[in-house]
Amino acid sequence: MLNATICTIGDEILIGQIIDTNSSFISKELNKLGVKVDFMISVSDKESDIISNIERCLSLSDIVIVTGGLGPTKDDITKAALAKLSGCTEFRYDHDQLEIIEEICRKRGIGLSVLNRDQALVPECCTVLKNTLGTAPGMMFSISKNGGLSQSLLFSLPGVPYEMAALLPQVIKKIESLNSTEAIFHKSLSTFGIPESLLASLIEKWEDELPDVVKLAYLPNPLSGVRLRLSIYGGTEEDAEATVKPLLEDLKKILGNSLYGEDDDTLEQVISRHLRKISCTLSTAESCTGGKIASLITSLPGASDIYKGSVISYDNDVKFDLLDVDRGIIEKFGAVSSECALEMASGVRRLLKTDYAVAASGIAGPDGGTIDKPVGTLWIAVAGPDFCESRRVTFIGDRQRNIDRFSSEALNTLRLKLGIQLM
Amino acid sequence: MLNATICTIGDEILIGQIIDTNSSFISKELNKLGVKVDFMISVSDKESDIISNIERCLSLSDIVIVTGGLGPTKDDITKAALAKLSGCTEFRYDHDQLEIIEEICRKRGIGLSVLNRDQALVPECCTVLKNTLGTAPGMMFSISKNGGLSQSLLFSLPGVPYEMAALLPQVIKKIESLNSTEAIFHKSLSTFGIPESLLASLIEKWEDELPDVVKLAYLPNPLSGVRLRLSIYGGTEEDAEATVKPLLEDLKKILGNSLYGEDDDTLEQVISRHLRKISCTLSTAESCTGGKIASLITSLPGASDIYKGSVISYDNDVKFDLLDVDRGIIEKFGAVSSECALEMASGVRRLLKTDYAVAASGIAGPDGGTIDKPVGTLWIAVAGPDFCESRRVTFIGDRQRNIDRFSSEALNTLRLKLGIQLM
DSSP, rough: EEEEEEEOOOHHHTTSSSOOHHHHHHHHHHHHHHOEEEEEEOOOOHHHHHHHHHHHHHHHOOEEEOOOSSSSSSOHHHHHHHHHTTTOOOEEOOOHHHHHHHHHHHHHTTTOOHHHHHHGGEEETSSOOOSSSOOOOOOEEEEEESSSSEEEEEEOOSSHHHOOOOOOOHHHHHHHHOOOOEEEEEEEEEEESSSHHHHHTTTHHHTTTSOOOOOEEEEEEEEEEEEEEEEEESHHHHHHHHHHHHHHHHHHHGGGGEEEEEEEHHHHHHHHHHHTTTOOOOOEESTTTTTHHHHHHHTTTTTTGGGEEEEEEEEEHHHTTTTOOOOHHHHHHOOHHHHHHHHHHHHHHHHHHHHHEEEEEOOEEEEEEEESOOTEEEEEEEETTEEEEEEEEOOOHHHHHHHHHHHHHHHHHHHHHHTTOOO | OEEEEEEEEEEHTTTTOOOOOHHHHHHHHHTTTTOEEEEEEEOOHHHHHHHHHHHHHHHOSEEEEEEOOOSTTOOOOOOHHHHHHHHHHOEOOOOOHHHHHHHHHHHHHHOOOOHHHHGGGGEEEEEEOOOSSSSSOOOEEEEEGGGGSSEEEEEOOSSSSSHHHHHHHEHHHHHHHTTOOOOOOEEEEEEOOOOOOHHHTHHHHHHTTTTTOEEEEEEEHHHHHEEEOOOEEEESHHHHHHHHHHHHHHHHHOOOOOOEEEOOOOHHHHHHHHHHHHHHOOOEETTTTTHHHHHHHHHTTTTGTTTTEEEESSHHHHHHTTTOOOOOOOOHHHHHHHHHHHHHHHHHHHTTTTTTEEEEEEOSSOOOOOOOSOOTEEEEEEEEOOOOOOEEOOOOHHHHHHHHHOOOOHHHHHHHHHHOOOO
């Protein structure tokens, strides 16, 4: 099985100013291809650090993918470091990339500066991977492994995530041509509503009886619940599918409707799919979640098929004026109450003329809690053609985490009312 | 200067199922303390990988911070690996942590299982860092460096980001007691509206004249623009401040109102601060951004001071019925038009009775574009007490990136109308 290392370059990562999302993206693609990622490393913009760490990666892995440090500005030195590392001191202009750079500058209405033009300058010995979305081309180098006859492939990609993502298919194609990839099989199952440790107890017996070849992992996430991942390394995909199938059936029996999806399924995905299938529409009314629920739903392409919109009633006046929540209700019970959430849900459903509606009213913090309603309290309501129901949940977390968990809990409440589960 | 390595453990990172946000968070805190992070590494849940990589980190760094692999489930083996690595085979129950675990189970209404209780089991030789938010305690080990007399500090923290974040102050305190920390000074400046390469040309002369001790980096981000970071390693904070001050003044002259903030300032932060200062309120009307603008604004604590809410008019009927957009306008110009955006902004401003309003209507993709209005087209409108203005922008990107850039571009349009810039 081919193995790989992913190396991200940039002081901005090491000082914590940005989060590296590239490594995760790349490793997902490599896994699909049957390439195992042994480790990921982030190093600084210092030439000696770049060279020594990439050399170490090359000595350990068949494939090394480097991202970052290819910008037009002076702090970006990856290209020079890779030229040195590959022993290639001559540079040339790549004409295809130069044309793209000229086109990009034209579209943005800016002149072609020397900095931009020199983005097309690459070490003679590399193979260029054209970048149509940005100025920095990708590069591929073939480098002798530990000084021996076998070669490691070294790829250098831009650090800008969407440019990197657009270049990756070219990398995949080169790796596929190595023709020695073996399957890595992952099957993930999405659950919601059972805390990780309770889930572990529930499936303990099932877990104990897993075949040795199957590895299980628990992946909790505030937006999508706990994912269970079954992995099988090596062998054929057909064998792996056959091994996993009965395990999955048993798991469905144990977890029932807590099991809602497979692979990368999220709550918003299974809900959107279901609503599309039954030709129904959804609206939302959000207070404390401030647009997060809407944002999750509309992150999916084609959301307009099933989603009509939202009223974000951050201020109580918006609850009265738009959602027609009764003033007396808020005076008597407060905005964070079953009564208010119910009126928000039925109000937005009526106003936006949708089949279903979800509402959330709570206290995300850090301030604003009381003894009865501490920070982390949320009232959720779901309304449909023949029901309107509310429930209360309480979480412990910071503001961002509370907003995330509030949003997923609201979506999960809707999912359960719609009867969506993994069949 | 003390140096550190951050090591995250978990197959879920290496197969790309989750993104590591812990390393970034930790390294930011270490930087503040004057501890330089040399590199970050992510390794699998395999015991031999954990041990060999942490040993390498310990041989290179004064401080090693490990996160992950401390869950109650069987795939989590960090604790056992660290016990082996530290040569400490005896375990004990930590009574403080056990009490916390009991309390957590009580609150969640679940029984105290063996799995949960054993979360309080720690190697004899470690110092426990109490975790009040979760079941897994943090641990600190003192380990001889390269077999010599000097000691490296090895910390193990839970992988759940908010538990890790809550434990970090205890780590910081231990490191501070080492008493040999020297300052690392970073000054970041937020710009918006100038592409990275153009920015580089604009400040080229200024950059060439930077003192040798000052390092400059460009950090582009679709949500907050291009950040310029000036870094000075070593020396006192006062010296660094004095070095940076005149540089900053010169930069303000060159960049004018493209420069909008310092350090971690985001568009939503400077706008919220300004509105609070002038006691004004804001509302939003979103189509294609689907709640992202609202979500950015309400991610900040105390957002309710200045933000009243939003109408997400994903469906045209919501534009007509709630925002009072004229049907004729959409028939004639389409929903993605100057006219529609202007009516959305003035409509939501009137409806929610706010001083200012922002509206966005565009095509995020991947489908839905035309020749005149390709995917990536956005009309933004901003309305205030005495103006209502629109502008068009066009981006090239995938759906998520378009949504992000649409949202920040809308916020930046509002910022410029409010006259907010770095003074």
